[in-house]
Amino acid sequence: MYLYGAKKFILFILNMKNNNESTEDINLSGFRFFKSLSEEELKSLNFEKTCTAYKKGSIIYKEGSRLTGFYCIIRGIVKVYKTGIDGKEMIIRFAKKGDIIAYRSLLSQESACTTSKIIEDALLCHIPYKTLLNLIEKNPSFSLAMLRIVCAELKEANEYITDIAQKTVRERLAEVLLLLKDNFDVDADQTLQISLTREELANTVGTATESIIRLLSEFKQDKLIDLQGRKIKIINLPGLTKVANLTKY
């Protein structure tokens, strides 16, 4: 009994370490977000940043919390979501290697209006607000690049508003699967590598978990996808694209 408690305690400590200790010395120069920076700017950026490894399930920041900087994702996947009516979450985006998160509320100098949670073990760099402001102040190319990133995200948000307002859940699910395929790795046989619970999928599409389950098995019956637990394999891309009823592409 005593030993058991000790083991738990040690695991707890190890977990703390995994979650919070700075690890690996990452050089941010290779990341697209910082490509307009000078040698000198990169040097001080690399000095001012802090890298942290996070385990799946860890929360990076919560809705309502005050942010001290933004994060650049070195590896892993993060879900960013808002908490709506009676705690139901709405997933706004999935962020992966090279993406930055938390910058929106930071720039607006408001409390975070989303929560970010690790869904695949990740390494994140924290960059202080001051560093960001300094870059905007000194480097117009960086400002422009930053503006373009925010604009790109705004465009996607506007498109998603249109989709969610006008499309059926069926169409939206097909679309989300295609988006996941385009934005995350697929292995040789077109199996999506990102692993989401049905509930997470539902919270991305904006529907009930049961609806996702039913629609996924319909898609399977229609030979559009194959299912192995959480792994989804796209076996009829044109068919799925047709179901998604895309306006563009």
Add this chain to the structure above:
Amino acid sequence: MYLYGAKKFILFILNMKNNNESTEDINLSGFRFFKSLSEEELKSLNFEKTCTAYKKGSIIYKEGSRLTGFYCIIRGIVKVYKTGIDGKEMIIRFAKKGDIIAYRSLLSQESACTTSKIIEDALLCHIPYKTLLNLIEKNPSFSLAMLRIVCAELKEANEYITDIAQKTVRERLAEVLLLLKDNFDVDADQTLQISLTREELANTVGTATESIIRLLSEFKQDKLIDLQGRKIKIINLPGLTKVANLTKY
């Protein structure tokens, strides 16, 4: 017969003038978007801009068109919308005095992904892309202000995604009415001054025109609002707020 035709022709010409000719010499220094500009920057901005009066119904730019600059609204109201499935429009935002439009696609250097149409006679200033780039290049405070504006819009978009995915049409209609009340003038007796067709309201809420009509008359029966044609008067603000089921405020 001849005279009548001539009269029509003259009206046509007058209309053309109203739609397209530069009018009034506006000074942009009073507009919040430009408040971080120096005297000198303002002077050249005022020189490079072009002001144009538009009549209700005029289209400023269309989805897919190439933009040469962005617009600052001096007066009037503009609706910005995307065209979705089989031509159904989804209104993304209403822009009014002091707001800027078309900047998103411009900064991303893409074709416009929305259409903008005048819904209340307006005066707009066109500011060339080059002028914008120059300001971003030379004035970091302006860049930061611009970033904050885009971020604010992104925040609203994310909130709307959550709403539209999780709330009922009834709740969303109430919310939209409250938003219109907060963002546009109301006269002394709480009548919304902005005049929208039922269809436009439907395209804002993301639902069918008939649903809006039914819900509006339910709201009227419930003594939340009063209707006089297109004029909507809010007579029970707390009640309407409750129906909207807001998470914040």
Add this chain to the structure above:
DNA sequence: CGGCTGATTGAAATGCATCAAACAAAGTGG
């Protein structure tokens, strides 16, 4: 093993869209 979370299926309830028809208002043309 027992408890927990996630997945699945069924049945019932419902919110909303769609279709159809009638009406009102406003602009057009002779």
Add this chain to the structure above:
DNA sequence: CCACTTTGTTTGATGCATTTCAATCAGCCG
């Protein structure tokens, strides 16, 4: 100035997609 077309509004009836509730089952972990 009156008939006519068009556009916007309204109401009713019907159908369906989706939600909700309930129950069961599978997998996982301590």
